[in-house]
Amino acid sequence: MVEERVCPECGxxxxxxxxxxxxxxxxxCGLVIDERTMDAHPxxxxxxxxxxxxxxxxxxxxxxxxxxxxxTTTIRKGSMDAKGNPxxxxxxxxxxxxxxxxxxxxxxxxxxxxxxTALKELRRLCSFLGLPEPIIETASLYYRKTVEKKLIRGRxxxxxxxxxxxxxxxxxxxxxxxxEIAEVSHSNKKEIGKTYRFLVRELGxxxxxxxxxxxxSRFASALGLSGEAQEEARKILKKVLNEGLASGRGxxxxxxxxxYIAGLMKGERRTQKExxxxxxxxxxxxxxxxRELKTKLGLDIPA
DNA sequence: AAGACGAAAGTGGTTGA
DNA sequence: TCAACAACTTTCGTCTT
Numbered sequence: 001m002v003e004e005r006v007c008p009e010c011g012x013x014x015x016x017x018x019x020x021x022x023x024x025x026x027x028x029c030g031l032v033i034d035e036r037t038m039d040a041h042p043x044x045x046x047x048x049x050x051x052x053x054x055x056x057x058x059x060x061x062x063x064x065x066x067x068x069x070x071x072t073t074t075i076r077k078g079s080m081d082a083k084g085n086p087x088x089x090x091x092x093x094x095x096x097x098x099x100x101x102x103x104x105x106x107x108x109x110x111x112x113x114x115x116x117t118a119l120k121e122l123r124r125l126c127s128f129l130g131l132p133e134p135i136i137e138t139a140s141l142y143y144r145k146t147v148e149k150k151l152i153r154g155r156x157x158x159x160x161x162x163x164x165x166x167x168x169x170x171x172x173x174x175x176x177x178x179x180e181i182a183e184v185s186h187s188n189k190k191e192i193g194k195t196y197r198f199l200v201r202e203l204g205x206x207x208x209x210x211x212x213x214x215x216x217s218r219f220a221s222a223l224g225l226s227g228e229a230q231e232e233a234r235k236i237l238k239k240v241l242n243e244g245l246a247s248g249r250g251x252x253x254x255x256x257x258x259x260y261i262a263g264l265m266k267g268e269r270r271t272q273k274e275x276x277x278x279x280x281x282x283x284x285x286x287x288x289x290x291r292e293l294k295t296k297l298g299l300d301i302p303a
Numbered sequence: 304a305a306g307a308c309g310a311a312a313g314t315g316g317t318t319g320a
Numbered sequence: 321t322c323a324a325c326a327a328c329t330t331t332c333g334t335c336t337t
Contacts, residue, residue, distance in 0.1 A: 190315095250327070271306060282329055287308065 111147055114157070118143055121161045121186075128184040129176060131169070139168045142203070151202050155195055159187040163196035167207060174218075175210045177252060179280045212237050212246060212255035215279075219259050222278045223270050233262035236293065245296055249289065253281045257289030264301050 119140060126136050142164045146152055152160050162185040169176045178196075182189035200207055213234060220230040236258045240246050246254045256279040263270045272283040279286075294301060 193316095248326075253328080272308095273306080283307080284309085284330080285328060288328090291308095 114152070115144065115147060118147075118157050118161050121158060122165065125161060125165050125181070125184055129165070129180065131165070131176075135165070135168055135172060135174075138172070139164050142168060142199075142205075145203060146199060149202065151199065156187055156191065158185055159191045159195045160199070161185075162187050162192045163199055166192065166196050167199065167205065170207050170210060171205070173208075173214055175214050177280055210251050211241060212251045212258060213241070215252060215255040216259065219255055219275075219279055220262075223259065223263070223274060225259065225263055225268055225270070226266065229259075229262045229266040229268050232265055233258045236261060236297070236299070239297060240293060243296070245292065250281070250285075252279050253285045253289050254293075255279065256281055256286045257293055260286055260290060261293065261299065261301060265299075267302075 122136060122139055122143065125131075126139070139161075143161065146160060146164070162181050166176065166178060166181050178189050178193055182192055185192060187195075199205070216230060216233050216237065220233060225233075233255075237246075237255070240254060240258065256275050259279075260270065260272065260275045263275075272286050276283045276286055293299065
């Protein structure tokens, strides 16, 4: 969670973490106060400077999203030494042997190779989806677990990675739809869904149900709606959830209707088609939800 | 002309026997 | 494993702005 503090720009204490971009943002003026990064602090404590010197170690923090967990060495090919001087023939021969043995001794295991390609795919997916580093890290962890439990057998790496991304997004409360993930994955929606269900079962992960509220900020901002309209959509959805009107309905469809209605109420009209395209449902679905919400909630919506 | 509306038929996934 | 079922989509004709 975010610690208590105020915005340096406007002094507002309402500071929120945009979990989509991983940024810490002032809710009032929109100033990006901080970009959420990985915790770069050392894991040890030092009480004075000599202790600090003694305990400090070099190198970047170990990451799960780097194959071999960040510990790799490579020996450069070529006929120059580090300073750019040409090597003697003897040195060249020595280097060759060195490289050969280095390659043999540090040859990564087949599982590490698997993980390595998977992580490349993971990074690619997340970059297309605009997902922040913490998601990548968590997903990497789950991938390793999956490998360790020998659950990838007979499954495409692409499907497993996509399924894990889907799962982690939901776990973090920033769900992407299966459609969105399938769009950028090399696998397809059906495979990803199947793999997802399998992994949830086998890993024993407890994935909370998604609610329409999870989608509001993303859909609203994709439509360029104001924060006010976004709040309105939230208000509507809370009522909807309280009255159980969303049960049995696809969360995205309900979110779409709420965002659509909020737009109308705040004079920021978007066409049903615009909303439909962003959300990934059809206009018909939006109309159906719209009709339900309007009658059951008794909303007065400006024409 | 574009958007909104709703009926009707088709599709894919879940559920329960 | 299969059929019933609900939600959603596709398609299309009509109404509204």
